[in-house]
Amino acid sequence: MQNKPIRAALLGAGYISSWHGNVLRRLPNVEITAVCDLSLNAAKNLADQYGAPNVFTSLEEMLAANVADCIHVLTPPNHHRAATEQILNAGVAAFVEKPFALNAAECHRLDALATEKNVALGVNHNFLMLPSYDKLKAAIKNKTIGPIDTFEANWQFPLTPLRSGPFSLWMLRQPQNLLFELGPHLFAFVADIFGELENVSVELRNPIVIPGGITHHQNWQITGTAMGAAVTLNLSLVEGHDNRSLRVRGIGAVAQYDFAEDAYRIEQASMKDIVVAPLMRQFSLAGQSLKTGITNAIRQTKSLNAQAPYGLSIHRAIESFYQSLASGEPVDRRLSAGLAARTIELIEVATEQATPKFIPTQQPQTHETKPSNDMTMLVIGGTGFIGRALCHALADEGYHVRVFSRGRGAGFERTDNRISVFTGSLKSDTDLTMAMDGVTGVYHLAKATEASWEGYLENDVAVTRRIGEACLAAGVERLVYTGTIDSYDASQADRPITEDTPFDHDLERRNLYARSKAACEMELNDLAATRGLPLVIVRPGIVIGKGGPLQHWGIAMWRGATACKLWGDGRNIMPFVLVDDVADGLVAAMQAENAAGKSFNLIGDPLLSGQDYFKAIEDGAGVAMRAQPTPIWTYYTVDVIKYWLKRVLAKRSGLTKPSMRDWKSRAQLSPYRNEKAKEILGWLPESDRTRFIERGITNANLFGLNKK
Structure with missing residues (x-):
């Protein structure tokens, strides 16, 4: 008679949970039976991915349901101790991601509790x-x-x-x-x-x-x-x-x-x-x-x-732990609570x-602001690179800014207190209604990062539709949505792109992000046409500046901090734009009376090619950048090989077919025009090449080095 499978559950549906889930579903005689997360939708999505029949939003509910023999603690570190203690007290095995807890005394108490309850306890330190x-x-x-x-x-x-x-x-x-x-x-x-x-x-x-x-x-x-x-x-x-x-x-x-x-x-x-x-x-x-x-x-x-290596380390750790569960033998010392406690000591x-x-926390910066106009703007996606610049630009203009965030907000402290944070879920109509209470205008800058088209449909397209409908219900005066220039077919060097240029005619073969952003625009345009949604769409170019990442994949395929492969030869002018200029354009998109119902490509003036960009980094940072010109066909060829390997060997379905046009578009071969934004919004992006390099590259601290 075959032994019953070990029932595994995941507590936390964040990034690390997929690594654990991918291992568990490959282990013999183990089944994933439950996922628990404060976000019901996040828990459901992960449970669907692994065929887990049970979904919970609290650990208490999951333990009461008695659906797991072992629970993986994958929450933020400050919740590890309390969660592990609950699990052990319920007589259930626990497998905890590092750090075990935040002080050694707690670690030793958990170790003793596991011994008292006679249940297995393991802690994952991957690279051991x-x-x-x-x-x-x-x-x-x-x-x-x-x-x-x-x-x-x-x-x-x-x-x-x-x-x-x-x-x-x-x-x-x-x-x-x-x-x-x-x-x-x-x-x-x-x-x-x-x-x-x-x-x-x-x-x-x-x-x-x-x-x-x-x-x-x-x-x-x-x-x-x-x-x-x-x-x-x-x-x-x-x-x-x-x-x-x-x-x-x-x-x-x-x-x-x-x-x-x-x-x-x-x-x-x-x-x-x-x-x-x-x-x-x-x-x-x-x-x-x-x-x-x-x-x-x-x-x-x-x-x-x-x-x-990273996946292999997690695989070997989890496999070893479950072998111990099945045999009743002690866990490998490298996974033991004792070693984890010593690590914390x-x-x-x-x-x-x-x-x-440690340097004491600094006081909030003083901003030169205009007098308050008592209007409140809701910024969805305000904690990102562009969003942060927008929030401060709006506050400097005299607006009160409400940032919609999934978690605790940080970093918006100002002496004028014009930026506040609303915590909620974009999939909750109640949260959206509360967030839009008393709001004049809404900015939607949020984006999803998914591995499948179904994921984008649920977590980007459907969410954007919900935001548009919430704006209609709240009677906001204007919704400004940020799309992407990636939705265009930019593969033709002899065809300039303006706001009148249609999107790629075959978006189903483009990268999922470009396809999803285009679908979001379609949903909002439908609401504007059928229900009068007051809508403005802006599509920023390749945004650079202080606070932005060095390894920007819109510029190249990165292999390290100083090594990358250019999209093509890197000689064509790229649609760069400074983050502060994008923020100014977004503010103008809310303010300009004749902007309603229009779209704008926020592209800086034609100043730098990809090769120019990396030369400017070399000059400013004093480091040789290995930016390798790479024929587009090589990317396409590798993509085709990967596609068939995934289909044939991994038996995966729903994959996007490789497209040469998609890879050419990443090179941004087509020139862009920005006259419409300048004329209607009064937008004035940086036009001086030297100042552009100073603001976007030299003074942007791309490497994070403090030269003082």
């Missing part, structure tokens, strides 16, 4: 479970490395939210949160290999002030000693080359573990003649790297990238050393 780490541990155990002299752990990986948001993320709310969010990646290695860290000191560099006045340090160097070894942990969050690795020097060898790539190599003294030894040493290192590269490439190809010590060096 990769095959290459197994090799490093084996080299330590069998004394190949010998007594460790120095140990260096690096998490040198850009954290874009520090520069362009969203600033309401838990890890950005306090300076120490960064260490609790990212530190477990490094401290778990120390806890596993050494178990201790003494004589701890912390150096902080490169401060950056995020909206809201909180100062975060983008460089942390934590030093100490452990079992006689000098230990250094480097945390760097500025734009730069990805270096997530361990370097272990022992008496017998030096080992390197790149946990971002799941690559391991070891260097020992050569037994060859002194003349040949250097050559043979390099052959050994090259051979190890080649073997690792081939092994990883085969694994990732067979799994269609599902077994890339080490982080607490480092935080104590760092806290006196």
Whole structure:
């Protein structure tokens, strides 16, 4: 008789939940039975993806329903302790994402509770479970490395939210949160290999002030000693080359573990003649790297990238934990609550050393504003790059601004208090009605990021229709919607694009974002034509400026902070526009009487090509940018290959067929005209090339480096 499947449930429907869900559905004798999230729609969407029959909006309801043998705790870190405690008290196993909790005492209490209730408890520290780490541990155990002299752990990986948001993320709310969010990646290695860290000191560099006045340090160097070894942990969050690795020097060898790539190599003294030894040493290192590269490439190809290092680490962790559940054996030490508690203890010590060096929260900035006109504007999508600039531009104009946000707002503090935050769901008619109470105009800048057309229909197109209907019900004077120039066919260099240019005639073969934005416009235009919705549509170009991302995919396909592949040869003029100019255009779209019923392409004057853009970065930042001209047909060819692999090997349906025109449009080969916005809106985008580069590139702090 076959054993009953282990029933798994997901608590939290955010980004990490899909990684866990994808693993669970591939495990034998495991079934996903429930999803729980504060957002009912988010829980339903994830449950539908995995065929989970039960959906809940509270952990209490899920536990009362007795539908799970193990619950994965995938909530923000500040909720881990309470959720895990509830789960364990109910006699249900828990698998918790790092950090386990926010202080060691809580961790130890949870560990003791699991023992008392006789239920399994595991904590995921991803990179402890990769095959290459197994090799490093084996080299330590069998004394190949010998007594460790120095140990260096690096998490040198850009954290874009520090520069362009969203600033309401838990890890950005306090300076120490960064260490609790990212530190477990490094401290778990120390806890596993050494178990201790003494004589701890912390150096902080490169401060950056995020909206809201909180100062975060983008460089942390934590030093100490452990079992006689000098230990250094480097945390760097500025734009730069990805270096997530361990370097272990022992008496017998030096080992390197790149946990971002799941690559391991070891260097020992050569037994060859002194003349040949250097050559043979390099052959050994090259051979190890080649073997690792081939092994990883085969694994990732067979799994269609599902077994890339990050996914593989989660897979091996969850698989190991469920093997323990099935057998009744203790969990792997690397997943144990004891090791997780020790990790948090080490982080607490480092935080104590760092806290006196934190810079106090700064007071809100003083803005030069016009007298209040008592009108309130609702901005949906106001926490994004363009949205933030718009909110401050409206407040500077004298408006009161209400930002519609899914979570706690952060970073809109002003001395004039003209910006407030309304928390709600765009799928709730009640929330939309409350948010629009007393509002004169509404801006809809929100966008969805989905993996399927069905997802876009539900979370972008249907939501936009609901917002339009709510505007009609509330009697707002004007709705300004931001579409995208990506919906145009920009593949023809000899055809200028204006607002009268129709969208691509075959949008079903364009990228899902372009297709969805066009569908949103159709829904709103229908409401305008049939029910009198007061509508203005604006389509910003490629928006750059302070607060924007360095790795903007409208400009190139990025492979790192200084490496990218251009869409084509990169010589054609690109539709760049400054974020402050876009904000001014959006304000004008609300104010101009004769703008109603019209659409506007907010494109800056023709100033820079893709190659010009990267040359300006080189000149301003003093770094060589490898912007490689790349024929469009190569992107299309790779897309075709991926399409058929997904259809044939992964048996996936509903895929968008590759389109050469879509790839050509990404190169923005067609020139754009902006006369309509200038004439009707009185819009004056930056026209001086030197000032444009200064505002959009040189002074935009794209790399996050503090040069003071």
